[in-house]
Amino acid sequence: MFSPPNSTFRYSLSGCLAACLAVCFVLATTPSSAGSRIIGTGGVSAIEGAAGGGLSPWAVLASTASAQEIGVTAAATRAWVDDYRLTVTGASLNVYDRVEVSVARQTLDLETLGGELGQDIYGAKVRIFGDVLYHPWGIWSVGIQHKRLVDGAIPTALGADETSGTDVYLSGSKLLFSAVAGRNVLLNATLRNTDANQGGLLGFGGDQGSRSWVAEGSVGIFITPQWIVGAEYRQKPDNLSVATEDDWQSLYSAYFFNKHLSLTGAWLGLGDIAGLPSQQGGYLSLQAAF
Amino acid sequence: MIDQRKSYECKYTHVRRCLIALTFTALTLSLAGCVHQPNQTTLYERMGGETTIDAVVENLLYRIADDPEVVVFFANTNIDLFAESLASQLCDVSDGPCNYEGPPMDRAHQHMGLTDVHFNRLVEHLDAAMQEEGIALGARNELLGRLAPMYADVMRLQ
Numbered sequence: 001m002f003s004p005p006n007s008t009f010r011y012s013l014s015g016c017l018a019a020c021l022a023v024c025f026v027l028a029t030t031p032s033s034a035g036s037r038i039i040g041t042g043g044v045s046a047i048e049g050a051a052g053g054g055l056s057p058w059a060v061l062a063s064t065a066s067a068q069e070i071g072v073t074a075a076a077t078r079a080w081v082d083d084y085r086l087t088v089t090g091a092s093l094n095v096y097d098r099v100e101v102s103v104a105r106q107t108l109d110l111e112t113l114g115g116e117l118g119q120d121i122y123g124a125k126v127r128i129f130g131d132v133l134y135h136p137w138g139i140w141s142v143g144i145q146h147k148r149l150v151d152g153a154i155p156t157a158l159g160a161d162e163t164s165g166t167d168v169y170l171s172g173s174k175l176l177f178s179a180v181a182g183r184n185v186l187l188n189a190t191l192r193n194t195d196a197n198q199g200g201l202l203g204f205g206g207d208q209g210s211r212s213w214v215a216e217g218s219v220g221i222f223i224t225p226q227w228i229v230g231a232e233y234r235q236k237p238d239n240l241s242v243a244t245e246d247d248w249q250s251l252y253s254a255y256f257f258n259k260h261l262s263l264t265g266a267w268l269g270l271g272d273i274a275g276l277p278s279q280q281g282g283y284l285s286l287q288a289a290f
Numbered sequence: 291m292i293d294q295r296k297s298y299e300c301k302y303t304h305v306r307r308c309l310i311a312l313t314f315t316a317l318t319l320s321l322a323g324c325v326h327q328p329n330q331t332t333l334y335e336r337m338g339g340e341t342t343i344d345a346v347v348e349n350l351l352y353r354i355a356d357d358p359e360v361v362v363f364f365a366n367t368n369i370d371l372f373a374e375s376l377a378s379q380l381c382d383v384s385d386g387p388c389n390y391e392g393p394p395m396d397r398a399h400q401h402m403g404l405t406d407v408h409f410n411r412l413v414e415h416l417d418a419a420m421q422e423e424g425i426a427l428g429a430r431n432e433l434l435g436r437l438a439p440m441y442a443d444v445m446r447l448q
Binding site for chain 2: 036037038066067068069097131133134135136176177178181182183184224225
C-alpha cells in the first residue's frame with residue numbers, strides 16, 4: 001500500500017477511487033445502513049484527505065460511524081484559482097469512531113507556468129477523547145500526515161530541502177447548540193507542526209526555515225441541520241525566499257443531502273503561490289460515505 | 291530604495307496577517323458570547339407548552355416502538371409511567387412549570403449496556419418527533435443543547 005509513487009500506482013489509485021466513488025453513489029441512492037452519529041458530525045473531506053473543512057482537518061472522524069461501526073468515505077475535489085488548478089481524490093476509513101486512516105492524491109496544474117506538481121498524502125487521526133456534541137470540552141484528536149512528492153524537480157529547483165515530509169497536528173472541535181439566532185455553531189482549532197511549502201506541493205523546508213508550528217481555525221453555522229456555512233483560516237510557513245507564501249482563507253458552504261452524500265462549495269483566497277500573486281478562486285468537493 | 295520597499299511590503303504583510311487573525315479571534319469570541327443571550331419567553335413556551343410536549347413524547351414512543359434496536363431496552367418498562375416522567379423532565383428542562391421527580395439519569399440507565407449507537411439513535415428520534423410536531427429549529431436546537439450534557443450521566447453506569 002505504501003509503495004513509492006510511480007505512474008502505475010498513480011493510475012491504479014485514481015482508477016480505484018473512481019470505482020469506489022461509483023459504488024458510493026449506488027449506496028447513496030439506495031437506503032442502507034449508515035453510521036449512527038448525527039448527520040454533519042463527520043465534516044467533509046479536507047484537501048489532505050482527513051475529515052475536516054476544506055483547507056484544514058477537524059477533530060471529528062470521517063463518516064458517521066460510531067462505536068462498533070466502520071465507516072468509509074471517498075471524495076473528489078477541484079479548486080480553481082487565477083493561475084493554478086488543484087485536483088484531489090481521496091478516501092478514508094473510520095474504525096469505531098476512534099481511528100481514521102486516509103489517503104489522498106493531489107495534482108496541481110500550473111496553468112500559467114506550465115507543467116504539474118503532484119503529491120500523495122497518507123494520513124492517520126486518533127480521537128483522544130470527547131464528542132463534538134455531548135462532551136463539554138468537545139472532541140480532541142491528534143493526527144499525522146505523511147506527504148511524498150511525485151516529482152521533486154521543480155520544488156528542489158525553488159530551494160526546497162526535501163521531497164517528502166510529515167505533518168503532525170492536534171485538533172479540537174465543538175458544537176455550540178443554539179448559539180446564534182437559534183442555530184448551532186461549529187468551532188474548530190488545529191495546531192500543526194509542519195515543514196511543508198504550500199501544503200507540500202512546493203516541497204519541504206527551504207533557505208528561510210524548516211519546521212514550525214502553525215495555527216488553523218474555522219467557524220461555521222448550521223443554517224439547517226443539513227447545511228453549514230462558514231469561514232476557515234490556515235496559517236502557513238514561509239520557507240522559500242524565491243516563492244513567498246501566504247496564509248490561506250476560505251468562505252465555505254457544505255450541504256449534506258443525507259448521511260451518504262455531501263457537496264461543498266467555497267471561495268478561496270490563497271495569497272501568493274510560487275511567485276504568482278494573490279491567487280483567488282472557487283472550490284467544489286463531493287463526498288460519498290457509507 | 292528596493293530594500294525599503296521590500297521591508298515595507300514585509301511589514302504590511304505581517305500587519306495584514308495579524309489583522310486577519312485578530313478578526314477571526316474576535317468573531318469566534320463574539321459568537322461564543324452569544325450563547326447566553328437573554329430570552330423574554332421560556333423555551334417551554336416557545337416549544338408550545340404542555341400540549342406539544344405530550345405530543346412529542348407520544349410521537350417519540352411510536353418511533354421507539356418501530357426501532358428494533360432501541361425498543362428492546364423498554365421491554366420491562368411501564369410505558370405510561372415512562373411517558374409521564376419524560377414529559378415532566380422535558381417540561382422541567384425547558385423552564386416549564388414542572389419539577390422532574392424521576393430517578394437521576396445514571397440510575398435510570400444503569401447496566402443497560404447502552405452505547406453511543408443507542409444514544410445517537412434516540413437523539414435522532416427525539417429531533418424527528420419535535421420536527422413533526424411543529425417545533426421550530428431554534429427551540430429544537432436549544433432543547434437538544436440542554437439535554438446533551440446528560441450524555442455523561444446516562445453513560446456513567448453502563
